[in-house]
Amino acid sequence: MSKMSRSSRKMHKKQAAKSKAEMSARNEALREKLKQQVEEEQYADGLATLAELIKDKSYDADTLYLGAYCYFMAGDYDRSAIWVDNTLSLDPGHVPTQILLSRLCILEDQTEKALAVLDNMLLHSRSQLTQEQQEELTDILEYYGREDPEHIEKDYPAICAFLKDELMDACFGGEAQSQSPAPQPVLAEEGIEGPASQAGGDALSVLQKLKSRLQPSLAEVETVEQGAAVQLQPAIDQNGTDIQAKLAEIAGKQVALTMKMHMYNDVAGRYFLQRDYQAAQAFLDAAAAIDPQDAETLRNLAMLAHEQGRRDEAVEYASKLPQVDFVLLAALR
16 A cells, blocks of 8 residues: 555656646747747737736746737837836846836837936946847937937936947047946936936836826825935825725816826726725726726726636626737636
8 A cells, every 4th residue: 555655646746747847848838939929020929928928827027028018019008018017027127128118208208217217227237238239229319319418418327328339429529438337327307316226226116107197196206315216105095084085086187087097097006006905996996987998997907806806707897808908818817
C-alpha cells in the first residue's frame, strides 16, 4: 500500500510538472504571437491574444505595453491610457510606455506634461534607449527644440542634452556634448522643483492628471517639500452624508452630461480603490442614469460586479458594450 502511495505521488508530480511545462510553452508561444501581430499591425487580433495571456496570469510589463500600444494604434486612446497605467504600475520605469504616455499627453494638448515625462525618463533611463527609441524621441522633440529652445534649455535640461547630442546643435548652438550630464528635472507647469524619487514616478503622476480631466473641486493638490511627489487627495469621506453631498455637487455642475458621467466614474474609481463598493455603486448608478449605454460606465459596472462576486451581472454589463472588449471579458471569466 505504501509503495502504491509513493508511486501515486510520483505520478501526480510528473503530471503536474508536465502540465506546468505545457502551460509555460503555450504562454511563450502566445507572447511571440502577440509581438508578431503588433509588428504586422493586426491590433484587434493582438488584443485577443493579450486576453488569453491575462486569463492565464502570464504577463509582464512588456506584454501590458503591447496591449496599450494596440489600443493606441486602433485609436482608442482612453483604453490605451488605462493600459499605460497598468504597465507603469507594474514597472514605473518602463521606457517605451513612458514614450507612449508622452504621445497620449500631446494628443490631449498637454504638451508640458509630455515634456515632463520625457525629461524625467531621459534623466534616469537614457542609457537604456534603443536606436529606434532614440529616433522616435528625436521625431517627437525636434519641433519643440526648434520652436522654443530657451524654454527647453531652462525647464527640461535632460531633453536639451538629448537634442544637443542627437541634432548636433541644430537647435541650441555651441559644441555638442556626448551623453551630456543634466541637472535634476523641473516640472515647470506644476511649479514643482527637485529630483524625482524614482524613474517613472513623474510619469505615473502625469498619467493620473491626464486621466482625471476633472475640475479642481474634485481633488485638492498637496505640494510637499522639495524632492517629494505630488499627491492628489480625494475630497471625499466614507460616510453616507458626504456621498450624497458629492453626488449632489456633481449633479449641480454646469457642464456637459458627458463630463458629468466621467466625474461620476472618476469618484467611483476612488471608492473602488478604497474597497468602498457601496459608494462606488452609487456613483456608477448616477452615471448610468444619464446614459445606460455609456461604455466607460458599463466597463466599470462590470468590474465592480465581478469584484463582488456577481458574475452574471458582470457579464450582462459587458455584453451591453458597443464594442467587444476582449481584455474585459477575459478578466470576467
